[in-house]
Amino acid sequence: MAAEAAQTAEAVEGFRAVHGGDPAGVWAAPGRVNLIGEHTDYNDGFVMPLALPHTARVAADRRDDGALNLYSADVPDGTARLTVDKLAAEREAGLASGGGGGFGGWAAYPAGVVWAMREEGLLPGDGAGADLYVRSDVPVGAGLSSSAALEVATAVALNDLYGLGLSPERIALLCRRAENDFVGVPSGIMDQMASACCTAGHALYLDTRDLTRRQVPLDLAAEGLRLLVVDTRVQHALGDGEYARRRAGCEEAAAALGVRALRDVPYEELDAVPARLADPALLPLVRHVVTENRRVRRVIDLLDAGETRAVGPVLTEGHASLRDDFAVSCPELDLVVETANAAGALGARMTGGGFGGSAIVLVEAAGAESVGAAVTEAFAAAGHRPPRLFEALPSTGARRLDV
Missing domain, CATH: 3.30.70.890 (GHMP kinase, C-terminal domain)
Structure with a gap:
């Protein structure tokens, strides 16, 4: 708990330094390791992941001017300033220029979540934006779902900021849409479901076709x-x-x-x-x-x-x-x-x-x-x-x- 409190305090201070005010809150989502069931999720099969103690943390606040201001403390020059109602166009322009405009790296994941929420009519009007400060200790490139952790942390933050009332399952599905259709990675649903739905002391037995699941004690x-x-x-x-x-x-x-x-x-x-x-x-x-x-x-x-x-x-x-x-x-x-x-x-x-x-x-x-x-x-x-x-x-x- 002491480590989590320190991480939360760091996120708050980081947000203040970058965005000039206090965040409305700090949200976290974990990486995962998969006990068994590999390359089965996009085949409608069965998986059994468990959440790690390593998390992506997002300190966030609402904006009403349609701006999406992102900052990651984990990468050099981790600033991306985007426009919520132009995310698809900004993504295409960024990719065409070799990954500029905040795309080609980490920023595509939180931006993709915002895009997916707008596509499904969840965010109110063109003015719904956010300031985000991101910090993660999920190892990148280690096969431990650092991208899903970032997506899900962003989604639960926006869910609370805008009072959307989304279930963990719906959050996972939105994040998979962000990764598949915005980032362009043809992933299955396991990573996002694990990050959104796992519980402490358990592995998650998940049927990826109908998303029925059972928390299996694992002590x-x-x-x-x-x-x-x-x-x-x-x-x-x-x-x-x-x-x-x-x-x-x-x-x-x-x-x-x-x-x-x-x-x-x-x-x-x-x-x-x-x-x-x-x-x-x-x-x-x-x-x-x-x-x-x-x-x-x-x-x-x-x-x-x-x-x-x-x-x-x-x-x-x-x-x-x-x-x-x-x-x-x-x-x-x-x-x-x-x-x-x-x-x-x-x-x-x-x-x-x-x-x-x-x-x-x-x-x-x-x-x-x-x-x-x-x-x-x-x-x-x-x-x-x-x-x-x-x-x-x-x-x-x-x-x-x-x-």
Whole structure:
């Protein structure tokens, strides 16, 4: 609580320094780590994320002149001054000029949220604007949803500032629209739902088709376990385009199989899939999504039965599928998984979109330090940058902070 109070005070002081007055409040939304269920959300499948203690904080106040003044304390020259009723045009002009006008980076995410709210008729008139001050400790480029945290923090701030009365689910959907249609990233719904809807001490079991969900108790410490996040500090440039290609391939495969989404392919019918696909390159994508959905359900069953340690091998199995079938891993992520398991971890896998980012490691609490040391030493021996390691503590979702 002391750390949160200090972060809130910093946001208030930052807002005063930048915008010349007091904010109406400070709001926070967390990053997330995904326990199991990767690349299933845009296939209408199942996921199981948990919120991290790392958050994006937004200090904000209303404006009635249609201006959107953004400031990020996390980037050089973090100022973007925009016009609410011209956001789409300003975005296009900025992209055409190589990312100017506040676009091409962080500012597109909060601006996209404002744009999405206006598109859906939620903000009153052309004069509804805002001053925002942003600060985040969610690692960027680590596959921990720093962008979703920023979107959701912006959305909950605007929700309160304008008395919109939006549910966490509606906020998540607005933020996904911002990311898909304004920023141009074809993400699924998991990241925004996790940031908006997770609760402390739980993982979120989410059906991404109808957004039904269940908070699943996850008290690893009580069982003598820890879930480590290993940020490889690697982000391969091919990731964004490859992500879009994987999604397009999944959609092509679903169409060829005559189903709405790959979620609708039964696990028991996987053996019959090759004969139904004209393009054999689509088969590994289908196999990953179908088996990954099954892994999510297996993890739920194990947690419900109190067999948390048995989740470990399912994580490792999921990594093999992401590496071999979906082909979104990289040498650094593979090294984390191989080294951690060899050092005594219960299981490990990459988490997030892939091509870099982070892995998670389920480990006995007594062995966490030695497993972490083994991974760090392996990175040094391979000539990689030292990884960043921290514990994933299931935390609360988006909220207003006490000022």
